[in-house]
Amino acid sequence: MHIPLYYALLRLFRGLRFGWKDPEFKALLVFVAVLLLTGTVFYSEVEHWRLLDSFYFSVTTLATVGFGDFAPKTDLGKIFTVIYIIIGVGTLLSFVTLLSEHSQKDDPLQNFIEEHQNKNPKSHES
Numbered sequence: 001m002h003i004p005l006y007y008a009l010l011r012l013f014r015g016l017r018f019g020w021k022d023p024e025f026k027a028l029l030v031f032v033a034v035l036l037l038t039g040t041v042f043y044s045e046v047e048h049w050r051l052l053d054s055f056y057f058s059v060t061t062l063a064t065v066g067f068g069d070f071a072p073k074t075d076l077g078k079i080f081t082v083i084y085i086i087i088g089v090g091t092l093l094s095f096v097t098l099l100s101e102h103s104q105k106d107d108p109l110q111n112f113i114e115e116h117q118n119k120n121p122k123s124h125e126s
Contacts, residue, residue: 002044015103023045025102028095034061047077066076 019025039058043049049057049070057070062082072078 011103012099014097014105018105019087019099019102022098022102025095025098028091028098031091032095035084035091038052039084039088042080043072043077046074046080047072058084061085062092064089 008066011078019029036055039053039061040055043054043057047054053070060067072081072117
C-alpha cells in the first residue's frame, strides 16, 4: 500500500505549512534555496556540468550522501566545495530539524500515541 508514502508527504506539507509562519524557518528555507541555486550555477559554470547534474551534486553534497559519481576537477571547484560543505551541511541540518518539528504539530497519529502513553504509563519499578 501507499499509506506510508502518503503519510510522509502529509507530514512534509504540514511541516511546510506550519513552518511558513515561523520567521526562522522562512529564513532557513530561503537560505537553503540560495545555497542550492549558488551551487548549481557554480558547478555548471566552473565544472561545465549540465544544470541537472550540478543541482544533483549540490543536493547530494549538502545532504552528505556523496554517491561519488560526480566530483569537482578544477582547483576552484574543489576549494568552493570545501567552503560549500562547511556552510551548507549545518544550514541544511538546521532546516530539516525545524521542518521535522513543524511537521509534528497537530499530527493526529502523534497525538493519539501521546494520549495512549499518558493513559498507560509503563512502570519499570521492581
